[in-house]
Amino acid sequence: MKTITIEGQLRTGFGKGATRQLRSQQLVPGVIYGGEKEISFQAPVAAFKSLVYTPSFQIAEITLDGTTYRTILKDIQFDKVDDSLIHIDLLELTAGRKIVADIPLKLVGTSKGVKDGGKLVTKMKSLKVKTLPKYLKEHIEVNISNLELNGNIRVEDVKEEHYEVLNSPRIPIASVVLTRQLKQEEAAAPAAATSAAAPAAATAEKK
Numbered sequence: 432m433k434t435i436t437i438e439g440q441l442r443t444g445f446g447k448g449a450t451r452q453l454r455s456q457q458l459v460p461g462v463i464y465g466g467e468k469e470i471s472f473q474a475p476v477a478a479f480k481s482l483v484y485t486p487s488f489q490i491a492e493i494t495l496d497g498t499t500y501r502t503i504l505k506d507i508q509f510d511k512v513d514d515s516l517i518h519i520d521l522l523e524l525t526a527g528r529k530i531v532a533d534i535p536l537k538l539v540g541t542s543k544g545v546k547d548g549g550k551l552v553t554k555m556k557s558l559k560v561k562t563l564p565k566y567l568k569e570h571i572e573v574n575i576s577n578l579e580l581n582g583n584i585r586v587e588d589v590k591e592e593h594y595e596v597l598n599s600p601r602i603p604i605a606s607v608v609l610t611r612q613l614k615q616e617e618a619a620a621p622a623a624a625t626s627a628a629a630p631a632a633a634t635a636e637k638k
Contacts, residue, residue, distance in 0.1 A: 432488075432567065438494050441495050457477070458475060459479060460517075460518055460519075462521070465502075466500070470495070490524070493521065500523050502521035504521060505522040529562060532567060533559050535557045536555060537573065539574050539575070545607060547579075549580045549581075555603070558598055575605055580607055583604075583605070583606045586601070
């Protein structure tokens with residue numbers, strides 16, 4: 432599993448004034464939760480780029496004044512005006528203590544419905560799970576090979592060892608829907624059958 436390293440410092444100043452000063456220096460304030468105590472820190476905004484601006488699930492090792500904390504992303508805040516990163520929350524990983532994380536989904540295979548001309552629609556990009564840190568991984572694979580036209584794969588269909596899935600079981604993850612062309616072909620089929628039956632009926636009457 433991919434791990435990134437971020438160097439920062441423990442925060443000593445708090446309040447709006449101190450926070451504004453940090454941001455003027457291209458530093459982002461953050462908090463690490465989940466350990467023995469909450470840890471407030473600061474780090475360069477550029478250091479978070481590969482953690483924040485990606486769909487990948489990663490481990491972030493935060494080194495503060497000689498101590499390293501293994502964490503995952505918990506929450507982020509952006510400025511409403513310029514969309515810049517202004518605050519980050521991380522969750523510390525502790526062996527033997529379960530955590531809640533959003534693990535990305537990866538659809539694998541080609542569904543039967545798509546082979547028959549349907550269109551695959553992805554409705555969920557991740558699952559919220561509860562698990563131990565040692566079982567964290569970059570993604571959960573979902574095989575869609577048997578997904579047929581008008582069919583759905585739902586949360587309850589995902590069976591992942593060591594994971595307690597917290598999403599509602601009936602929520603669809605992916606489905607295959609009829610394309611416009613297939614809908615037109617289906618609509619045209621009864622009309623064509625009726626047209627073909629009419630001459631046959633007329634011939635039978637003559638006889």
